[in-house]
Amino acid sequence: MIEAQGLSKHYGNTTAVDRVSFTVRPGVVTGFLGPNGAGKSTTMRMIMGLDRPSAGSVTVNGRPYARHRSPLTEVGALLEAQAVHPGRTARAHLRALAATHGLADRRVDEVIDLTGLTAVARRRVGGFSLGMGQRLGIASALLGDPHTLILDEPVNGLDPEGVLWVRRLARSLAAEGRTVFLSSHLMSEMALTADHVIVIGRGRILADAPVTDVVEAASRRAVTVRTPGPSTLRDALERAGAGVVVPDVAHTGSLEVTGLDAAAIGEIAFTAGVALHELTPVASTLEDAYLELTADAVEYRTDVLAAAGTTSTGKQS
Numbered sequence: 001m002i003e004a005q006g007l008s009k010h011y012g013n014t015t016a017v018d019r020v021s022f023t024v025r026p027g028v029v030t031g032f033l034g035p036n037g038a039g040k041s042t043t044m045r046m047i048m049g050l051d052r053p054s055a056g057s058v059t060v061n062g063r064p065y066a067r068h069r070s071p072l073t074e075v076g077a078l079l080e081a082q083a084v085h086p087g088r089t090a091r092a093h094l095r096a097l098a099a100t101h102g103l104a105d106r107r108v109d110e111v112i113d114l115t116g117l118t119a120v121a122r123r124r125v126g127g128f129s130l131g132m133g134q135r136l137g138i139a140s141a142l143l144g145d146p147h148t149l150i151l152d153e154p155v156n157g158l159d160p161e162g163v164l165w166v167r168r169l170a171r172s173l174a175a176e177g178r179t180v181f182l183s184s185h186l187m188s189e190m191a192l193t194a195d196h197v198i199v200i201g202r203g204r205i206l207a208d209a210p211v212t213d214v215v216e217a218a219s220r221r222a223v224t225v226r227t228p229g230p231s232t233l234r235d236a237l238e239r240a241g242a243g244v245v246v247p248d249v250a251h252t253g254s255l256e257v258t259g260l261d262a263a264a265i266g267e268i269a270f271t272a273g274v275a276l277h278e279l280t281p282v283a284s285t286l287e288d289a290y291l292e293l294t295a296d297a298v299e300y301r302t303d304v305l306a307a308a309g310t311t312s313t314g315k316q317s
Helices: 040-047 090-099 105-114 130-142 160-175 187-193 211-217 230-239 262-272 286-293 303-307
Strands: 002-011 014-024 029-033 055-060 075-078 148-152 179-183 196-201 204-210 222-226 243-245 254-258 278-282
Touching (some): 002 040, 014 040, 014 196, 014 204, 040 148, 075 130, 105 130, 148 160, 160 187, 187 211, 187 286, 196 211, 196 286, 204 211, 211 286, 222 262, 230 243, 230 254, 230 262
Parallel strands (some): 029 179, 075 148, 148 179
Antiparallel strands (some): 002 014, 002 055, 196 204, 222 278, 243 254
């Protein structure tokens, strides 16, 4: 278990983490989400004792990381996958780590096999691809068979098979009762992997809840409508207070409606004398919820994001 209480980190006049409190519990996969510069990596570094908090405290399995007598068997972490001497082989790197805790070479061989590095275990790390480096970082985190895993962007650089492997690994470790805390910018993957998410923006907690609750709380409730009378229906829907977007000019008659459910849209269409060829509720996703939560916490906003609310008719959604 990871417990943070009033955790803060200041760099001069800059506040990277601002009085955050949260608990990462065993038996579930907890995702840690936030825009670049939100404070995720700083928080993870404070958990691992690599950065000293300006205020507050954080414990892992009941005590600060630095006070564990055998930290590698308590907490396995992947924070900087490339933080390995490039002249060492993968096996030599893992053996060196194992020696600090008196772990047998057979455990080294076990994690090499588990992470799919057997064929390259005797190659120098300097020649590894990004994905192979990630696998070695995960092998290092698993070496002590720890109770708690902290993985920062573990699927970065992995191919689809590797991403699936990390997902299954995280869920299997949680199923064993371990604490699994991981970050990612891939919302679709996090939706499939995490049971619970903590969302941070500008150093503050924006959400701390099960994935299903976060998604359910998203305000976006859209219904896809296809009709031979889009203009008439659009006018009627907007008079009823709905938001209407023309999502794609290539599909004439298609509308995306927010603010009304499918039943209400059907009633309005019937009253307006407009036929409906499609009426499909579109469920919110974790990405929808994340973008809504972090809309005011993005450090660098691109023109693409700003343009995302523009419809094909030039109106703002």
